[in-house]
Amino acid sequence: MLTLRDSLKVVADPRNLDESAREVFETMLGVPCSNQSDRALCDADQGMESVTAVVGFGGILSGACVFRCNALAARRIAECMTGMEFSAVDDIVKDGIGEICNMLAGTWKSKVPDLAANCGLSVPAVITGSDYRLHVQAPEFTVCRTYSFNNTYFEMTIICDGLH
Amino acid sequence: MSEVRALIVDDSSVMRKIVERSLRQAGLESLVIFEAGSGIDGLEVLRSKTVDIILSDINMPLMDGLEFVRQIRSQRLAEGVPVVMITTESSEEHVKQAIEAGAMGYIRKPFTADQVKRRVLSLLTAA
Numbered sequence: 654m655l656t657l658r659d660s661l662k663v664v665a666d667p668r669n670l671d672e673s674a675r676e677v678f679e680t681m682l683g684v685p686c687s688n689q690s691d692r693a694l695c696d697a698d699q700g701m702e703s704v705t706a707v708v709g710f711g712g713i714l715s716g717a718c719v720f721r722c723n724a725l726a727a728r729r730i731a732e733c734m735t736g737m738e739f740s741a742v743d744d745i746v747k748d749g750i751g752e753i754c755n756m757l758a759g760t761w762k763s764k765v766p767d768l769a770a771n772c773g774l775s776v777p778a779v780i781t782g783s784d785y786r787l788h789v790q791a792p793e794f795t796v797c798r799t800y801s802f803n804n805t806y807f808e809m810t811i812i813c814d815g816l817h
Numbered sequence: 818m819s820e821v822r823a824l825i826v827d828d829s830s831v832m833r834k835i836v837e838r839s840l841r842q843a844g845l846e847s848l849v850i851f852e853a854g855s856g857i858d859g860l861e862v863l864r865s866k867t868v869d870i871i872l873s874d875i876n877m878p879l880m881d882g883l884e885f886v887r888q889i890r891s892q893r894l895a896e897g898v899p900v901v902m903i904t905t906e907s908s909e910e911h912v913k914q915a916i917e918a919g920a921m922g923y924i925r926k927p928f929t930a931d932q933v934k935r936r937v938l939s940l941l942t943a944a
Contacts, residue, residue: 676927680927680929681835681928734831734834736838745831748829748831749831752829752831752832755829755876755905755926756905756926758905759904759905759906759907759925760905763908770908770910770911776876776878
């Protein structure tokens with residue numbers, strides 16, 4: 654019987670992340686999103702206000718799903734989710750970003766049946782600020798993709814520090 | 818359909834708003850919404866209010882959605898009221914656990930308003 658480690662290539666396939674992002678954005682927000690290969694867009698945001706949400710994985714895979722975007726993208730996401738307008742990243746916007754990360758994590762893990770059944774999710778944690786970097790140990794694998802939507806963009810990362 | 822009273826339980830205020838919007842788009846003419854940010858608060862609402870349907874998240878702090886449903890049934894609150902789980906957990910095992918706890922419906926996040934409408938209307942009609 655194959656273990657999850659044997660299926661690493663399937664688990665770490667970036668297409669799972671791409672499909673998850675499209676599914677969540679098109680279903681819940683009603684907007685398309687597409688792969689954005691220019692990672693420099695996110696690097697240019699260093700020093701500007703950004704929002705990062707983290708949902709942990711526990712079980713046969715341990716790690717995290719990290720969602721990061723700038724303040725404008727965060728407001729646009731919350732506007733699409735709620736139908737309200739936001740002039741700043743307030744508690745509702747942060748809540749919305751946490752929920753997006755939660756749905757992305759859940760949708761991603763549903764792409765692999767073993768993960769869907771044997772890997773749980775933590776409640777989201779949301780970090781805001783303008784001068785921070787996230788450092789996470791990921792000895793197994795990291796998959797990071799950038800996507801664009803509504804003339805802005807976000808970054809999604811799956812970090813795996815353990816496979817059982 | 819006359820007035821429908823719905824309880825939405827989710828630790829995310831954004832998700833509660835999205836579910837409420839989906840229910841209103843279902844064409845229910847007169848809809849009264851009660852909200853709770855946790856299973857514990859949800860039980861408190863049910864001790865004082867009557868509802869026709871309950872929609873609950875599963876992954877919540879303090880009391881998760883499955884325990885919330887078990888408590889509803891064991892405390893005989895909202896007897897006969899259908900409970901729909903709305904959650905990111907999608908495996909057959911999770912669905913089975915929800916049904917065994919006492920839920921009568923299951924909607925996976927992300928969801929469309931139409932999915933909520935179809936599930937809720939089918940349960941309200943059957944009740």
